[in-house]
Amino acid sequence: MNYTGSNEFVLKMKEDYTKWRNLSDRQISAAVKTIKKEKTPTMEIRVDLKNESIRIKRGIALKIKEEYGLEFMPILVDLVGTTHISAKAVRVRAKLTKENGDVCRCCGAELTDEFSILTGMGPVCAKNLRVKYIKDKVEVARFHEELALRVEEIGEFELWLPKSQIKEYVQGGRFKFLAEKFYN
Numbered sequence: 001m002n003y004t005g006s007n008e009f010v011l012k013m014k015e016d017y018t019k020w021r022n023l024s025d026r027q028i029s030a031a032v033k034t035i036k037k038e039k040t041p042t043m044e045i046r047v048d049l050k051n052e053s054i055r056i057k058r059g060i061a062l063k064i065k066e067e068y069g070l071e072f073m074p075i076l077v078d079l080v081g082t083t084h085i086s087a088k089a090v091r092v093r094a095k096l097t098k099e100n101g102d103v104c105r106c107c108g109a110e111l112t113d114e115f116s117i118l119t120g121m122g123p124v125c126a127k128n129l130r131v132k133y134i135k136d137k138v139e140v141a142r143f144h145e146e147l148a149l150r151v152e153e154i155g156e157f158e159l160w161l162p163k164s165q166i167k168e169y170v171q172g173g174r175f176k177f178l179a180e181k182f183y184n
Contacts, residue, residue, distance in 0.1 A: 010034050014031075053079070054076075054079065063159070072106035073106060073108070074157070076103070078097045078098075090163065092159060095151060095156045098148050098151055104121045105125075107124075118134070129147070
């Protein structure tokens, strides 16, 4: 009787119950089953999630690349906030990380040479990101300044993170992810 949705079948059952004060077990079961199947946006929970840096999967990164018209895939991202939680995923706002990880922040390739480890990406990804790559260790500070400006220029993007990637949700808006943090 407390149903406030718009499903015609459930509303008809509610009307019949009000009129006749009696429904069969089968009718009640069908109405309850229909209500449980409904996905109502108002049932989404809003939480706050900030200051987490994670490595996302290539498929999700590729979708972001295509959706936002980027020339690179954002593999390592900083989570800026959360907008929604659905039954299977969390909608987050993120931006490319400025921190160096053990893999390239733009393509996920393992970093092996000294300059790539110092910059957090290789020369091809730096070119795709439109940041001048370094030729000497002295240029590392300049590179990180240009990278920071470029990350701010690119801005935030939104993505859905599958709950299967979230290890634990702690009341108050904090998540622990299955993937370990990528930086020290």
